[in-house]
Amino acid sequence: MNITTDVKTYFNFVNGAWEPSSTGESVESINPANKQEIVGYVQKSSKDDLDRAVVAANAAQSEWKNLSGAARGDFLYKAANILENRLDEIAETMTKEMGKTFPEAKGETARGVAILRYYAGEGMRKIGDVIPSTDSEALMFTSRTPLGVVGVITPWNFPVAIPVWKMAPALIYGNTVVLKPAGETGVTAAKVIECFAEAGFPDGVVNMVNGAGSVIGQGIIDHPDIHGITFTGSDVVGKQVGQGALARGAKYQLEMGGKNPVIVANDADLNLAVDATISGGLKSTGQKCTATSRVIVQSDVYDEFKERLLAKVKELKVGNGLEQETWMGPCASENQLNTILSYIEKGKTEGATLLYGGERVESEGMKNGFYVQPAVFEDVNSRMAIAQEEIFGPVLTLMKVDTVEEALQVANDSKFGLSASIFTTNVSHMLSFINDMDAGLVRINAESAGVELQAPFGGMKQSSSHSREQGQAAIEFFTSIKTVFVKG
Incomplete structure (x- = not known):
């Protein structure tokens, strides 16, 4: 029988607040080293919970994108420092929840800190180019505009690094996010989001909804107000994500299997x-x-x-x-x-x-x-x-x-x-x-x-959707190019 004494329940994070799911149900996360030990409970959410998160993200996005890149970067720097201060605690939770050794978990969490700091610096880098116009009296240049609300679907094998390497570039380029972490590592994900919450991100900019892939994952695929989806997982599920996003015209990014x-x-x-x-x-x-x-x-x-x-x-x-x-x-x-x-x-x-x-x-x-x-x-x-x-x-x-x-x-x-x-x-x-x-x-x-982390990452053939994550290549997915023509 599972041990349940003094085990915490972790809520969803929506619009700057921790809240239970509308179903009133939670799911246990167990220690794979000892299935009798419960690491914590995470929410078994419904489509209504996802909808609330998307509404919050949509409402927050305009103000967030209008901040300067440097101002958005300051929030990422704060989150990085908080994550670093909690490194051992979060790494231990990761080991308890998905089994990798403590040194590996510490290394992964430290990588999350480095990713946040790297993308904080992206707020001060260029986002466009001046292009010569055939009209000598005109100025033509490119800029970047965020997608809007980005749905982030992540696996259990890197429960700190993968959510962070998706959320950090999405945020620095002016998007708001709704994270759906893997249920197996929902406690670790909640502790990472606690770092974002403590960093003071504006309400609705960062949201997390735990729940079944068939409900929350599919809800992200189908939601008309989610403008981009970044996914890491199996090639079978990834193809479902891509097909669903394509059907409604959402941008998608898939990182899938390898052999x-x-x-x-x-x-x-x-x-x-x-x-x-x-x-x-x-x-x-x-x-x-x-x-x-x-x-x-x-x-x-x-x-x-x-x-x-x-x-x-x-x-x-x-x-x-x-x-x-x-x-x-x-x-x-x-x-x-x-x-x-x-x-x-x-x-x-x-x-x-x-x-x-x-x-x-x-x-x-x-x-x-x-x-x-x-x-x-x-x-x-x-x-x-x-x-x-x-x-x-x-x-x-x-x-x-x-x-x-x-x-x-x-x-x-x-x-x-x-x-x-x-x-x-x-x-x-x-x-x-x-x-x-x-x-x-x-x-x-x-x-x-x-x-x-500073180098592009992605696969060929059926390993990805042929886009790239990490490094400065991340801007290609999380933004669209806007060409500007100015004539006085």
Whole structure:
């Protein structure tokens, strides 16, 4: 039976106030390291709750956009400082709510602070260009205008960084926002919004409504007064978001799945490649859209790479993310655990060889958690589901090739194109990889799962809607260009 003593209920944030949902219902958020522990309760909201948030955001938008960029930036700076002051508390909540280790959670929260400060500075940067006119007596230039109200739909795997990297640029460019966070990490999201509330944002500029995707998520897709939708999640749901937004003429931005390869050439630094493969594929329990899943190794070094990889994977400590010795925490939910286990069974059925792991961990003290040993397969080919479908878990698939050219063909044999990396000391191989790899993020001698906040981020093929997030590229989604012609 779940423990419920002294557990807080977190409300929606609408028009500058915390309020319960109109349904009067809430949903528990449980600790994946111990399903008997409730982290908190979040609202089970209705369409009426979303409507109130959108009305508030619409009412606030005109005054907000008319502030100077520097004034809007001041609010982001204040939110950054408050988030930084609460870093350990919010990171601990994240670990309790979705399972990633405490050091990873602290790193993610610190990244949220840095994102807020970066976009606060955007308020002082240019938003247009002067363009020569054919009329010598005229002035022609471009400016930027915000979309209006932006609906923000975020996943559970980065419950601080992803909401912040969507909300911060939306806000600095003059939009107001309605956030629908993942229910699994609704408590963490509420604590992030507390930082915005404490920073004193005007009423209605920042709003959060918790609830089911079928109700609140679909409501954002359909709402006529939401002018832009930014979404991160699965490709299946993302396509629904895009189709719905397109049908009513709303702007949309989708960041979806990945099946990210790493290529290990025969001239690679194998120790570096092994460490980066493990870090890129297994940290956060493999629950990253940029996580390494396909490991494509040249035959000359395949056996040595495999031996070194297995030796290090076997040393990894699986456990509660709040325990100092833990390297990999639990899966984020029981559904996620079951999905991962089903893919591991499917890999066996398809004829892949399970070299290590893949079992649920139910040792003493871990029976109530959603733990799985990281899995390593070999004898994998591109026709198998475990080589094509996003597992979103700690599963590495080894694939042997003879040449780097063949490795690139295998790497591109996927409907996804989010991130990819190669390990080589050969400049020709590097250039071929940069030119021929169909991915939005390509990295040389580094893990596939790294991205810096000041750089554009997004995928190719079915990994995204071909727009880019983060860095100065974010202005392209969150604003429209206005061309101005002035003649005295």
